[in-house]
Amino acid sequence: MSRTTIDLSTGTPTRAVSGRTVSRRAFTRTAALTAAVALGLAACGAGSNPTAPGTTAAGTGGAGGAAGAVTSVVVGAADFSESQVLAEIYAQALAAKGITATTRPNIGSREVYLKAVEDKSVDIVPEYTGSLLSYLSKGATAKGSDEVYAALKAALPATLTVLAKSTAEDKNSIVVTKETAAKWSLKSIADLVAHQGEIVVSAPPEFQSRQQGLPGLKEAYGFVPSDFRPLKGKAIVDALLGGQAQAANIFSTDPAITINGFVTLEDPKLIFGSDNVVPLVRKDKANDVVTKTLDAVSAKLDTATLTDLVKQVDVDKKDAKVVAKEWLGKIGLG
Amino acid sequence: MTWVWEHLGDIGGYAASHALLAGIPLVVGLALALPLGWLARRLPRVAPLIVGGSGLLYTIPSLALFILMPLVLGSKILDAINVYVAMTIYTVALLVRSVVDALGSVPESTALAATAMGYRRLGRALAVELPLAVPVLASGLRVAAVSNVSIVSVASLIGYPQLGYYLTDGYQRSFPLEIGVGIVGCVLLALVFDLAIRGAEWALTPWARAGSSGGSGRAPKEVAAT
């Protein structure tokens, strides 16, 4: 069973999934370091904090080099439930193989957590092939699932890699309420243009400047909403229901779509391309054990499963780590 | 309620990390504010600069300060040091003025008497003025503690786990109970800090207790002079 411990060096509770206990000496050492860091405020140089999360005892190859023994990893997650479940699944699956895996949930948007991967605070994050590709290369044209995956591999920086993709897809999508769809007979995103003067779009703040967002919608469809309402998570759904927004960017696995009978608009220009769930790993952590373990997880993950896992967190209010544990147990990887 | 019970371990973990993120900067901030405040009283000409300048820091929105810290410090974006330093800045911003007021609350006659007894400037500050300034200082510290506990929760918007996690996560999942846990946790933590500071004040001011039986009507006349 996972437990929460406090990493004194960072003042953050980290879920040590393997249940390794902190020795007394380590405790005093980190406590002393905390004091030194906090009091001196001197150890502020780049990367000079030796106890930063993500630092491992194992020697690692240089950037882009092959990874040797990996004893611990930090799995990060974006600021939405699905990402947190996936992060817990990865972490617990790795823990079952004897790797000390900690999670950093709720880091933020892609722009933020990729930065955390880059500065080695985080080693692994659940990603989406199409969204990540679109983020990395603005003019990407790949559409099909395999095509996107191949293009993504080519577009990744030298220090990063993606493991095998799962069949589970979670696309960005534009949804409207049943009533709105009926009133304006909406089928595709292109149909929104005729009413764009009356349409407020709600989405996470980054939607405003991403290619898979307002800029892409304008480019591909000529759709420019009258206003944009930046929200996150369930608040987007509430805004759509409350009438503060007429269209919203919601993930295709979001249980709110079926619960509220939202209509997902077709995307003929495919600005939201194939988006398969895939683990993004820093190369120095992608050794055999990590690769095999996460590949096994991805092999079992499909869209229906993913949708159900998200529903358990968002609707049934179960903890991401509990949902992850139950599912891993069911597929025999826990 | 069962939810709370089942998550007691996690809540405790987040609370402990919250306490560290709010508490350590409180101590460090006090350590920095004391000499600054003392300096401001010694040098009336630069006092407005010190007091005003430190107060200025408090107008920086907390979210911005947390986010921009890595740029200033060159630290990693998920390092707790970002939160520690930002919180220390807020603590100093609040406490410098408290220190100035607290030192000002020491009766002039007492300070003069100490000088007459042979105390040098620094010795007098440490041995006489500082202890006498404790009550006013403690009240400033209590305000800073409450403010810190509240501000630390904002760090959850940038992925630093502490009680604020329940606020953002609860909002995203539309889960009122979780938000409630976050709020109550913060309030209780603030209460603990408040009691701890009151306790420290009680321990550090034995003379206040000795005199209390005879009524507290012997307040010095010029307590409020700055």
Added chain:
Amino acid sequence: MITQIWAWLTAPEQWSGSRGIPTRLVEHLGYSALSLVLAAAVALPLGLWVGHTGRGRWLVTGANAARAVPSLGLLFAVAMFVGPRISSNLAFVIPSVVVLVLLAIPPLLSGAEAGVRAVDPAARDAAYGMGMRGPEVLRGVELPCALPLLLSGVRAATLQVIATATIAAAVSLGGLGRYLIDGLAVRDYPQMAGGAILVAALALTVDGLLALVTRYAVSPGLSGKHRGGRAVADPKGQVLAPGPVRSEMPSKSRLEVS
């Protein structure tokens, strides 16, 4: 970095349109002013009444204790509560304003209360001796005498509200907080820094204006020798420390020193 921030702040497109700085400034001031007016309407009369009658002191203590409630949590809680019940922009305005009002009440309340309480008893007695009634004493003597502390409470509340009004952006509203939240989402440092500078500048400007108001509003008869008033509400107004510090000062702990 600094040149980038400067470039962001001075780019012409920042200064026009519905997402431009002028619009955001006006929105920010709008939420702040609305919240302050509402808070003042509640807290100032209440504070004066508590100070005048000496009854209900627990209200001040209670308001101060309420400061421990994290603004972010309160915002989310209220937003979640009113969200499904209101189908307009008010669903986001109300939570933001509620948070800011609750933030502004403690310094306003304790400023007004402490101001009246710190009025020289001799002045009060003299007023009664001249035949003034309770309300007249409050209006004619206590209120003017309480003004320095009361206004310092106003300044503290204003400073805090302006600095915290950025929070409205977390529930999709405008204001200068937009630059922080949007900048955070796409890791746009110049935008975030620019936004933070604008907030701080706005807070300082408004505080400076209030300092001027204080200087002219306070009766010259209240010389610096007036006990209790001067330390807290320095009429020169260099004080920037926010409310809690100043408004707590004249409270119990200070008067019981020694």
